[in-house]
Amino acid sequence: MRIAVIGAGPGGLAAAATAAENGADVLLVDENPRAGGQIWRHGPMAPPPKLAMEWIRRIQAQRIETHFGVTVLGRDSNGLVAYSEQEGHVCLQCDKIILATGARELFLPFPGWTLPNVFGAGGAQALLKAGMPVEGKRIVVAGSGPLLLAVAATFAKKGAHVVGILEQAGIHSLLQFAPELIRHPAKLIQGVGFGTRLFPTRPRFGTWVCRAMGNDIVREVIATDGKREWPLPCDILACGFGLVPNVELAQALGCDVEKGKVSVDEHQATSQSGVYCVGESTGIGGEDVALLEGEIAALAALDIPNVTSKIHERWRWESFVSNLGRAFALRKEVLQLAEDTTTVCRCEDVSFGVLKNQPDQRSAKLYTRCGMGPCQGRVCGPACHELFGWELNKPRWPLSPVTLDALLDSQ
């Protein structure tokens, strides 16, 4: 049995290791240069966390064909088509596919969000791990989700001065999530760990950035709790509003996607026979859930009966996953920050005022070019979905931009 695993974050690593340990012939593909995905991103300057190292060693202990820096372009009649500048066309012929394509950040437009030194929260994290110098810089971390604390902790560790952590979710909705942390103590310990590193900066709940200001780069943000506004001078704003599942490859393979998530059954099987999906692409649940799902998909793909105990273990996370989404649900005020002149589509420079009267996503795209640029709506699509309720851009061939010669010699 030959299994292709697409994505080498926690879900993909668990799937690849489990499948290989149980006798499958495994291909592991990721567009990044190293295993780990977004959450376990590491490099020469930033070693991977211990849990990541465990899984990477398990991968290395098996004979797994790995392809890093390889982009999957989509599917044609011969199967998955993948390409990298180093390797040219990569043949991904296989019997079964496990998708572990992860998630990306949700950006919401507010005045000033396109100023230099305004980053996504995850984007800032990646830059820090790549060695961006921040010592002595004043940082505001804002937006929503558990990632904010982790990012703020990394800034603090690198010697930056975290002047504010603004979580839009209110303390009441977060407190409803507290029982989950008691049920999953490892998560609680992780949170406390961030907290001690961040001391004395405490997160403010029910608070968000309504404007970033500065002529050339961001100099100051205006924070608000909906009742009053106050300025926070800063050198960097890291602002992300949670995560959006990457479902494009699943869509290209014909898998059903509902409410922005790939639909899967208890075995992580999608609506397409032989195609499984694990981790954040099936709903935002974090690394523990992704690891379990990776194991389940590998065992299920190989028809191994002891998958049942893993499925039961996964069920214990069910309320954690659904309560996580509820606790960090976006308040309507953060969807109303954009002004008419605020850019929504950065690739094509399309502003909120131009978009707000468009009837639907397709009209917006064709009449204003929103989502037509190099990111193909990966950034503005989810934002428009939140702001206007439009459906997401349908993925087009190729799923990521490639040089034309990539399509010249694929046979």
Next chain:
Amino acid sequence: MASYDCDVLIIGAGIVGAACARALHQAGLRVIVLDAAQPGTGTTAACMGHIVTMDDSKSQMQLTAYSRAAWERLAAELSPDCEDLAAGTLWVAEDDEEMDAVEKKFRYYSEWNVPCEILDGEGLRRFEPNLRAGLRGALRVPGDRVVYATNCTRWMLQGIDVRPVTPVAALDEHGARDISGNVYRAKSVVLACGSDSAKLIPELPIEPRKGHLCITDRYPGFCHHQIVELGYLKSAHQFTSESVAFNIQPRPNGQLLLGSSREFTGWDAGINNDLLQKMIARAHMYMPALANLLLLRVWTGFRPATRDKLPLIGAWPGRQGLYIAAGHEGLGITTSLGTADLLAAEILGTTPPFSPTPFRASRILDPDYGHHE
């Protein structure tokens, strides 16, 4: 359920329907336009938007030369988002045989008073350094243009009663009915739904002819003209087989549109990777530097094709007051303006700008339709 009255009901808010609506509205008629989707988002949105003079037949030359001149007059009025660019066309000859064809083309275009010039290999390279060395020459038609057809469609429909997302369920003797049961009564009904026209009148011999287009990232100055290989005409002329031809267009923002392919696959909009590769390989042969450019997106669209490569324009026999404006294959953006003037003349009873006979819709009932080439 409501009932609406107008002089002309136009079914189809693509560029052909929009151009007809504009011409009739300007003549003072009350026009209503219906479409199942938003204006200009069907085949119109899948097109390149090349305003081109083409000489596959005398009739095609008549219609495209007239329409091209009409676009030139319109250029100053169009809104900026129509992205009008007087790029001109280069018909590129690979060898001596094609160069002979260039000379013949030059004489024919000159007879029709279409300004053009012959370039030798060196002259061609001076205009377009990214074309490969060794090409024999080209015919340059400086008056041809490039537009963004979707926004041209919206521009043409300004001030007109357009009802998007109103699919028509059926035609009847007084007009049409939409799927919600609303009734539209009109003296004249114009069917302008491209390949979809056959869904309302099954006898219409219009078939979807699929094409692929690629768009690149922004490379301002990579090429300046719409560049087409001379073999394009042959590719467009054949009716049955799959074919590709080199065709590249510079967009005003620096992006490049790359075509072209033709195939009959029914309504399957999927990417045909083999054909796409042939198409890109063909382009690469003419412009080797394309290899390093970033490709953003590929899509397909359906040209409404007729057997004799001419659109169907005018009264439909058998039903009083029903007119057809469809079947424009790959030339709908260009010929929308000529189509509108012919159709408006027929509906208004005025003198047409040129003979409508070769385009009359009733010709498809002739026993020898589609047999003489």
